[in-house]
Amino acid sequence: MAENESSAARGSRRLQRRTAIILAVALVLVGGPTLSALLGGYERTGGGEVAVVRNGGFFDDNKIRQVIPQGSGRTWVGLYSKVHRYPAQQRFYTITSEAKKAETSGVDVVTVPSADGVNMGIEGTLYFTLNQDRAALRAFDDKFGTRKFRGGGGDTYYPWEGDKGWLAFLDQIVRPVIDNDLRSQVNSFRCAELVSSCALVQNTSAKPRQGAQAQSNNANIAKVQTAINTSLAADLRSTLGGDFLTNIRFNLVKVALPDRVQDAVDRAQAAFAQVSEAQAKVATAQAEAAANKARQDGYNKCPTCARIEELKALPQGITVYAPGNPNGALLPKD
Structure with a gap:
């Protein structure tokens, strides 16, 4: 009788141990993800970013749930929600021949023809800010945050995937608008009206006074910059389909001649120097x-x-x- 009781007790203890192990495994398998989901249901933004939150639960739709302003504290965003972070501070897009300063690697210059057919390299910087209005952010995320853009290396990114994603968006959507505006404005001026040395290698019967020509060049470049700033905001609004970018300002930094034209200018200047020396x-x-x-x-x-x-x-x-x-x-x- 005692032996039967001892065997029954041992069986009961083994059953209890198996039950405890099963419960522990179940707790790890179920409780771990649940706890992680609960902890991950809180998000916050830094001082230079805003966030658009989309539903992402098993039984939720994929619509926008909320917008988190910049510099927020811990905010409940729901289980398995997706957070799209965008820059909130002023950003800039630089076009320059200096590879270390350009937004993309290598030489990055907008080449547009002048009124007399000379291709001119334009360098400058676009300054702007993403519209912080909640309705505008929702519309922007619906329109651009749900699609990928191809970067310079060939990979595709969402615009909220860090600097690479944001730059890919600017390269594919904003850059063509800048190029078109520069082309339409520069095309209304002759080469010598923007770069005085261009007159050295062009057929001209009148020799302009150096002081007056330099002043005219500066005035014409200022006209181009003013015209771009006037048209660029409207063109971006039309292309993007809304006022998603605000405080738009373009600084025209440099107007350069093509290498062959510049070489011809250098040779002409050297020849004029020799003539002046002989005279x-x-x-x-x-x-x-x-x-x-x-x-x-x-x-x-x-x-x-x-x-x-x-x-x-x-x-x-x-x-x-x-x-x-x-x-x-x-x-x-x-």
Whole structure:
């Protein structure tokens, strides 16, 4: 009887252990993800970002749930929700030939033709801010946050996937608008009206004054920049389908000539420098000849003056001077 009870007790303990193990495994398998989901249901934003939250639960739709403003505290966003983070501070998009400063690797210049057909390299920077209005952020995420854009390396990103995603969005959506605005504005000016040295390699009958030409170039570049700032905001609003970008300002930094045209300008400037040097030498020779002629005319009118000049030109220490004698000038012996 005691043996039967002992066997029953051992079986009961084994059953309890198995039950405890099963419960522990179930707790790990179920409780762990549940706890993780609960803890992950809270989000917050930094000082330079805003977030658009979309539902992502097993039984939820994928619609926008809420918008979290920048610099928020811990906010409940629901279980398995997706958070799309966007920049909240002023951003810029730089177009420059200096690879270290450009937004993309390598040379990045907008090449547009002038009114007289010269391709000109335009460099500048676009400054803007993403609209922080909640309705605008919702519309922006619906329109652009749900699709991917191809980056410079060929990979595709959502615009909320860090700097690479944001840059891919700017390259594919914003950059073509900038290029088009620059093309339409620069095309209304001749090359020499934006870069004065361009006149050196173009057929022209009139030589502009250097000071006036430089002033005209600066004024024309300012006109291009003003026109771009006026048209760019409207064009971006039309292209994006809403006022998603605000405080738009474009700084036109540089207008450069193509390498071949610039080489021709350099050669022309070198040639002009040589001509100027030759003209200076001619002018110097003419001045010396005129001075010699005037001096000789004076000697012809005053022979005594000529003798006096000859005496002044003699070395110091002359003891005998006999004009006409080969040995007419004798120096004292040491």
